[in-house]
Amino acid sequence: MNITGKHLIAGQWVEAEETFASQPVTGEARAYAQGTRAHVDAAVSAAEDAFWSYGYSSTEARAAFLNAIADEIEARGADLTAIGTAETGLPEARLNGERGRTTGQLRLFASHILEGAYLDRRHDEALPDRAPLPRPDLKMVQRPVGPVGVFGASNFPLAFSTAGGDTASALAAGCPVVVKGHPAHPGTAELVAQAIAAAIERCGVHPGVFSLVQSNSREAGEALVTHPLIQAVGFTGSLAAGRSLFDLCAARPTPIPFYGELGSINPTFLLPQALKARGQAIAEGWAGSLTMGAGQFCTNPGVVVTLAGEDARGFADAAAAALSKVGPQTMLTDGIAASYRSGRAAVAGTAGVEELMAATCEGRSGAPYLYRVSGKTWLDARVLAEEVFGPLGIIVEAADRDEMKAIAKALHGQLTCTLQMDEADHDFARELAPILERKAGRLLANGFPTGVEVSDAMVHGGPYPASTNFGATSVGTLAIRRFLRPVCYQNMPDQLLPQELR
Structure with missing residues (x-):
């Protein structure tokens, strides 16, 4: 494993005067080299120079390039797992699975563009004899927008990063x-960049098609989103950081779309009959989903809403028992661990909050906590609705x-909402479903939201603040539409049309 600590800019490994240390x-x-505005x-x-060839390349050439990147990542599999576990504390099995997801989605997009449906081609033939006015020949196709800025995510060093x-x-x-x-895993980022560089050379692609700029400061990120040649931005991270970058994109002389996935509490609505019949099993499954990966998933189901009563108390007891078996886990960074403790303190310090299970976590570790509140307390204390x-x-x-429905209506935008229900709950579920559909990008029945399938139908996004664009997804083949725009060609000679329309 040869980690240089440099940026990859248009095929060259570039040093910097200043560096930062990994943790x-x-x-x-x-x-690692500290990125500056000049590097960006x-x-x-x-990237702009590369667009004039890459943006007009064939789908076959782009598909071959995506598959080559997947090949090169797989060839570095053992090294990626070794450096990824060292940098993040994530277990080997998790990193191996995430690597498979990363290469799998590269190959999925390769297949997707070869099928051609993403182009949404449309043709209205000319009607020269139409009265009172003739109709011109109109052809429409989706075209790439230009250079895109992407921010690596802390919690997915492979699948949501380089x-x-x-x-x-x-x-x-x-x-x-x-x-x-992302500064949480710069070595992992560089090793993936090496794989992409190898694929660029192997496929003869313009080297400006991909660059990696390392940074642990705000300068590089702000320079990226405000650069006049960047046409769109993809981001996964915190609400505060994402909103700051979103505002910069909106304030540009020419605003651009900022596709930010900013997190969610992913509430589960546990309906009465399911609670009575399967309360303990649901509690154990919820505890497993809540603590998976130290709770560092954007789809982590942090809240369960149910009706007060004996069955709810039994559910709480079962959840506390399951969570008590989970010890402290290493979190991704010291900063994330400190933020977790701060968030826990805000919840615990809210009037009306009852602590059901406490733990001790210090340094870079995070342990589970469990709290109970009334519906009224929840509605009055909006801090409880923050991730x-x-x-x-x-x-x-x-x-x-009625109060359960009021809680649903008071929710902010979510990535997911879940209904745990049995057949006898369906009438009430029909009342809740339209409310929850307006709140989330993905509505689940009798499951847990951790684990996001990469597929054609998946939506990983939702109303703000779950994401900054409720009409987009960051997972699944529909994600490609974020970086395309429709162009109509009127009476254009065939030889001047994009290849996809000829």
Whole structure:
């Protein structure tokens, strides 16, 4: 494994005057080049130059490039797992699975663009004899927008980072990509960048089609979203950071779309008959989903809403018993661990909150906590509706069905909402479903939201603040539409049309 600590800019490994140190869980820290506005400008300028060839390349060439990236990542599998576990503390099995998801979505997009449906081609033939006015010949197709900026995510060093879903979908669309690496795993980012560089050379692609700029400061990220040649941005991260970047995109002289996935509490509505019949099993499944990966999934189901009563108390007891078996887990960064403790303190310090299970977590570790509140307390204390990134659960006991519906209506935008229900609950579920449908991008029945299938029908997004664009998804083949725009050609000679319309 040869980690240089440099940026990859248009095929060249570039040093910097300033560096920052990584913060691995195990092993020695490494120095990495600190990205500046000059580095970002060089990368974006090269991406713009690459667009004039890559943006007009054939789908066959782009599909071959995506598959080559997947091949090169797989060839570095053992090294990626080794450095990824050292930097993040994630277990080997998780990193191996995430690598498979990363290469799988690259290959999925390769197949998707070869099928051609993503182009949404339309043709209205000319009607020269139509009265009172003739109709011109009109052809429409989706075209790539240009260079795209992508931000690596802290919690997915592979699947949502350097060659993750944003990069894969942008490259599939025909858009060169500049990635701002996440400082939580810079070595992993560089090793993936090496794989992409090898694929570029293997396929003869313009080297400006991909660049990686490392940074642990705001300068590189702000330079990326405000660069006049960047046409769209993909981001996965916190609400505060995402909103700051979103505002910068909106304030540009020419605003651009910012596709930010900003997190969610992913509430579960546990209906009466399911609670009575399967309360303990649901509690155990919920505890497992809540603590998976130290609760560091954007689909972590942090809240359960149910009706107060004896069955709800039994559910709480079963959940506490299941969570008590889960010890402290290593979190992705010291900052995330500190933020988790701060969020827990805000919940615990709210009037009317009852602590059902406490734990001790210090340093970079996170342990589960469980709290219970009444529906009225939940509705009055909006701090309880804010995401706590970690394995913290809140059980909300509504006084009756009307209060449960009021809780649903008061929710902010979510990535997911879940209905745990039996057949006898269907009438009440029909009342809740239209409310929850307006709140979330994915509505589940009798499951847990952790684990996002990469497929044609998946939606990973939702109303703000779950994401900054409720009409988009960051997972699944529909993600490609973020980096395309429709263009209509009127009476255009065939030889001047894009190849996809001829």
